[in-house]
Amino acid sequence: MKGTVGELGEFGLIRELTSRLTATPAVRLGPGDDAAVVAAPDRRVVASTDVLLEGRHFRRDWSTAYDVGRKAAAQNLADIAAMGAVPTALLLGLVVPAELPATWPMELMDGLRDECDVAGAAVVGGDVVRGETITVAITALGDLRNRQPVTRSGARPGDMVAVTGWLGWSAAGFAVLSRGFRSPRAFVEAHRRPEPPYHAGPAAADLGATAMTDVSDGLVADLGHIATASGVRIDLKSGDIDVPAQMKDIGQAVGVDPLQWVLTGGEDHAIVATFPPDAKLPARWRVIGEVLAAGTAGPQVTVDGAPWERAGGFDHFGE
Amino acid sequence: MKGTVGELGEFGLIRELTSRLTATPAVRLGPGDDAAVVAAPDRRVVASTDVLLEGRHFRRDWSTAYDVGRKAAAQNLADIAAMGAVPTALLLGLVVPAELPATWPMELMDGLRDECDVAGAAVVGGDVVRGETITVAITALGDLRNRQPVTRSGARPGDMVAVTGWLGWSAAGFAVLSRGFRSPRAFVEAHRRPEPPYHAGPAAADLGATAMTDVSDGLVADLGHIATASGVRIDLKSGDIDVPAQMKDIGQAVGVDPLQWVLTGGEDHAIVATFPPDAKLPARWRVIGEVLAAGTAGPQVTVDGAPWERAGGFDHFGE
Structure with missing residues (x-):
């Protein structure tokens, strides 16, 4: 044309x-x-x-x-x-x-x-x-095909937190691109074209998900929305969060802790949900944390029991 | 705030x-x-x-x-x-x-x-x-509340063309504003805030409307979409199209034929529809023309039998 x-x-x-x-x-x-x-x-x-x-x-x-x-x-x-x-x-x-x-x-x-x-x-x-x-x-x-919508407000203390899809890949790809590189391609591609696990949303509803969201602003930030809406604390276990070897290599090359990408990188549109403790989750779901009662600090997301201090979330009005 | x-x-x-x-x-x-x-x-x-x-x-x-x-x-x-x-x-x-x-x-x-x-x-x-x-x-x-959607493609030769709502008021208001005036207020208000006859849409469907659209780009242009989609000619009778006295006054003041506003002015969101010739239309609908078979010139809108020559329609990519 x-x-x-x-x-x-x-x-x-x-x-x-x-x-x-x-x-x-x-x-x-x-x-x-x-x-x-x-x-x-x-x-x-x-x-x-x-x-x-x-x-x-x-x-x-x-x-x-x-x-x-x-x-x-x-x-x-x-x-x-x-x-x-x-x-x-x-x-x-x-x-x-x-x-x-x-x-x-x-x-x-x-x-x-x-x-x-x-x-x-x-x-x-x-x-x-x-x-x-x-x-x-x-x-x-x-x-909805007769399912009840899974909102952000249904997470209850005792629930598991589980995720499916990619985490941090787009952020790692962005880090690569913004430093003028074009590879590794898998991460650059992930930044250019996310692959949300669409079918996992309705599947999670069928598995009894109590709250759900897609990861658009970063795992900690988006789980923060669930914590706030549900009035709970969500604690992630960093040892249960997979950081791919290739992402570690990029992190080393550009001087960034790759866990930062996984915890705060948005745009991969993974799906994260909370499930009752007795839910039987297929292997595609990775349990990465648990829902606790909100403490005196109020609803929040913690990693290994402590607030995640490094820059998280994304305010579209910031620079 | x-x-x-x-x-x-x-x-x-x-x-x-x-x-x-x-x-x-x-x-x-x-x-x-x-x-x-x-x-x-x-x-x-x-x-x-x-x-x-x-x-x-x-x-x-x-x-x-x-x-x-x-x-x-x-x-x-x-x-x-x-x-x-x-x-x-x-x-x-x-x-x-x-x-x-x-x-x-x-x-x-x-x-x-x-x-x-x-x-x-x-x-x-x-x-x-x-x-x-x-x-x-x-x-x-x-x-739709169990109604069939009324598209642009169902107008048939013999149908009446009828309209309800305001026509040309926004255009007249725009003419006033663009010349630096702030009155007459009724037209300036009409330009600032259209009043589409929402209830007339479902009502027209119940009255048997064969084709329908709202007037967003101008009566001739929007009926042109119906003519094209239905493969018909639509002929408007200018004598049946009401031009309010106050609009005539504005036309005289600014040197514009007010019929031009009525026929080509958009943004009032009147609703225009075609109806079978035996449809019983309430008084709020004004019959302004009829649907004819497309002639050798193809689907088109005519006014009193002739194409409306003055600038009509609105291409959002033009200046």
Whole structure:
């Protein structure tokens, strides 16, 4: 495809973008009308919105448009899975500069479509407008299939804390990229394109999860949301948290304790949940801590009994 | 509220924004978790996304944050109504500069909430990120209540074309504002805060509407979408289109044929639909034209038998 977004025009852009989409049986009416219609067999719909900005959440020199699409879809679809729901649909609000090559939004859409495909969902609609900063606003929808939503507020003292998916890989990849390196590829790839374990969300609900979230801001920060919402303390056992050998190598090369990446790195969209102590967890879940009554310090996350002092969490308004 | 968005911080801002919200019985889980849960009794959910940018879709010197919120919600909720559905929920993706006064997003949220209230919906979630340009990305959800969605593609030769709601008021208000005037207030108000006839959407479905849309880009342009999707010609009778006396006065004052505003002015979010010729329409619907077979010129909209030559429609990528 030649030319810029401006040359293609609004309607041309929308036509080209929607021509790239595929549907699923849940899509009752796709793009092109005032609104889309999506099956919601559970009689409830789960919905979540995220916004990604160029320069803030992605860089065009580090990530292809395709990877931005995969990542933007992944972080929203992971939110749906983390409620115990099955992702069904995704809507895109897109801001693009007129001078942007038309291939960029096309490849973005390919990435959104392919990540939706992994999760069993489909892109069903959206809006494109012209503006200075590339902005990708995503809304994901999902269906609970008769499960009760697993919120952040149900963790109880005595529960196990278990995680599935990748932890710290994206942060390690970011550390590599920000120092000008392009390898090890596995970590760079993890930063460019997370792989959330979508199926683990509904599976966790079936396993009796009492609270759940996806790890978008970092394990300690996201478990902090569960601790606060549930009014509990969560204690992680560092010895039970796996740090891959290759991540240790990177840590040594760049002078960072790799446990920091695992505990505070976001964007891998692992799924972490609390389970009753008698839950039978398949091997894919790693038990990494336990839920305790909140002490005098109030709801918090500790590591080996002490607060994790190093920088954690991520305030999107900080620099 | 004192200070800026940056001083409030991401979590402070989210806390303050969500504290302003009210819920409806359809809200099964509101803001604060990975995703919201909204009732979808029909087993299908209707969903639509729009993006508004400062400087492009609104100006802070012309509209208050509250009015931007009302307008942003209205245009999305109108899309839901124009499918024949009842709006249920709204999600907000918000980009704000750190130096923006914190009151701005608060008043925006008040506007979103109040417009949702008019439509029977509620704000259930969202995301806020820091960026240069104020960006308001809205996703609205709705429920069909066992109605079939009324698309743009069902208009048939012989159908009547009827409209309900305001036409050209926002455009006339824009003409007034852009010439530096602040009155007549009714038109300036209409530009700042549209009043879509939400209930008319589901009502039209019950009246047998064969095609429907809301007027966001202008009557001729939006009927053009119906003409194209349905493969028909739509002929409007200018003598049946009401131009209020006060609008004629403004037209004379600024040297514009007010029929131009009525036919091509967008953003009032009137609802226009096609109905079988034997449909019994209540007085609130004004019959303004008819559906004809597409001639050799293909699907098109004509006024009194001829194409409407003056500038129509609105390409968001044009200047």
